[in-house]
Amino acid sequence: MELFWYCIIAIVLAIFFILDGYDFGTGIIHLFYAKTEQDKEVIAKSAGLFWDSNEVWLVAAGGMLFMAFPTYYASVFSGFYLPLIIVLWLIIFRAIGLELRSHFKASMWTSIWDKSFGISSLLLALFFGVALGNVVRGVNLGGVENNTSLYEAHYFFLPLWNSSFSPTGTHPGVLDWFTIVIGLISVVTLAIHGANWIILKTNSSINKKLKNTVFKANITLLGLTIFSLFVWHNINPQPFSNFQENPWLIIFPLIYMSGITGLFFVKKYQNEMPAFLCSTAVILGGITSSLASMFPKILPSTNSTNESLTIYNTAAEEYGLSVALTWGIIGFILLFIYLIVQKRLMGGKIDHMNYGH
């Protein structure tokens, strides 16, 4: 039952990153590439029409995590207190940026909210990557000093960084050079994803240029990925043992790699869909591979006194998990139908669609 909920939450989260991921990416592109008023308008619209329905997946994932793994929710949310509050602020500024830009037709007004949307998208992408980095790297559970825990074994508190920015040792901070690299991977990936989305949804004047950007960004992505694997191997003694024991798990990294490979041919594709699917594969593969490498851990401990958090020692009791299954499955199916209907209704390019806004 724990395993089942773990999978559902992982899927919902992955869908969230794929869907809202293109909004973040759109924001990043908007920040750096959108020059003319018209481009700014369509690019913001390609995210603005969708962000709140994409956020549904985040709220759903959060709620399910709370219900199914309450100990984990409590530990992670209080332990990552500061970064989470930063993320909240960013979510809020991104949302108001998108919602407000078109309410008044004054260039100063629009440019303030455009910046708000762009910068917070960029930082959100970074922080989500950093979060993933923190989770795979692990934290000092129980706040161990000299072999004694300062708090209960499943709580911790991370400073934003420690003096050396080092990911090794028992006292990592939120930002160290490993998590920053993962954060950069996330920024690059989502920027590619967002660029593909813009190419898919609009006829903006920069679409040609964006293809070039995707190509170059993809090279960076490949480089960063190789570098991060190398670092990870050093800070975490056995990051790949799960893959050795269960070879079929290799499928997840393969999804990731096939996405990257596919992206190298971006300029050759005749229509826009394949590139978007490739960046989707990169996101999906990246998240699932990271999770698979740790399984069944969901937050490793960096000290030897307290054991890591796993899906088994943080889950709710059997009865609750099984009654939740009935409504959970119904809800999941509804969300899925809704996703398909929405993509159908709002398919195609959006430039000349008039939604009566």
Add this chain to the structure above:
Amino acid sequence: MEDMLFYDRVQFAFTITFHYIFPQLTMGLSLMIVYFKWRYLRSKIEKYNDAAKFFMKIFAINFTMGVITGIPMEFQFGTNWAKFSELTGSIIGQTLAMEGMFSFFLESSFLALFIFGEKLMGQRLHFLTGFLVFVGSWASGYLILATNAWMQHPVGYEILENGKFVLTNFSSLFSNPWLLPAFLHNQIASLVTSSFLVASIGAFYLLRNKNQSYGKLFLKTGVIFGFFSSVLLAFPTGDWNAKNVAKYQPAAFAAMEGIFHTEEAGAEIVFVGQPNMVEKKLDNKISLPNVLSFLTHQKWDKQIPGMDQFDESELPDNIPALYYSYHIMVGLGTIFIAIMGFSLFFLWRKKLFTMKPLLWILLFLVPFPYIANLTGWYVAELGRQPYLVYGLLRTSDGISPTVSSGNTLFTLLGFIALYMLLGLLFLLLVGKTIYKGPKPQTH
């Protein structure tokens, strides 16, 4: 540790107060939108359709603010109340997760369809999307209140030896005797807020001599809805809630009614008075003997336990705030019935549209239902103290063990600044929408 608890509580109180401003309007307004749209389907008079679409614009702004400020609430359970989340998450997580999955999804998807899809769908489907927005927002309220009801009056649980609450009966979360009265009272209170807003916009248009025909429609609809919802709010739903508090949280009841000493021959009802916490009595009070016993138990001489019957550690920790909140809510409720009663009378005599003084009153009445709603929640939440889960888990045992008070103070200041900005932007947008008024169909 003490300040830690204090800052956590202030932060929660501040952020939830701000959050509640928005759903409080949207839940009631969605019902009124459905009503306007339904009238349009029946009569085919364009004005009703314009009204529905106009209020959906106001709804949408409030909805976005509700979402933006709701996410920090969900985060806070984990960030500031980690121990509480750990111990009770497997129970309250059920209703909270259902809210996220079903209600938010219904609201956000059908809201988009309602706003963008009228031409695409035809009128009947358009009505249906509006109706589903209403269902979504009331389902949100229901599931959130189910969560709150469990904290006020826990049911269907078992406590393990490590202190964790485990769910043993899912359906009892919804048959909780606290839930239905709280839900009805709360939803009707939300209808009061929205009908007062509708009436106020109507009064604004009439006083400004613009959008006259909409002004009349809004005023009339607002006053009719406003009167009936204000009455239903006091009786039966307010009364029913008071009986529940007397039954399940007698210490909270004594504090909110201001009964310091148990009267043998039945309790008096206090209209005005200031709690004096040193001498443990009410100063300057105006009261009627025995009425409270009658209202609560239908017996004039039934004894009601006063605060002297409870141990200090079982009493709410902020009795004056609780007492004043309760009296403000009930006082405002009475005033609402009176004002809306007058307005309805003059509406019926066909004088309301030209009665300037009354129109001015209705125009400026809008903040008061907000105050009444918020103080109502303060009654519920302060009355629950000193517990998080009534009788079982103390508030002081629910906070995060690793977050320091400095951090919470810092983020609290941040929230205050951020929410001031959000509040300004919100007023600007709503003001602009109201000022522009409903647009008649041009094609």
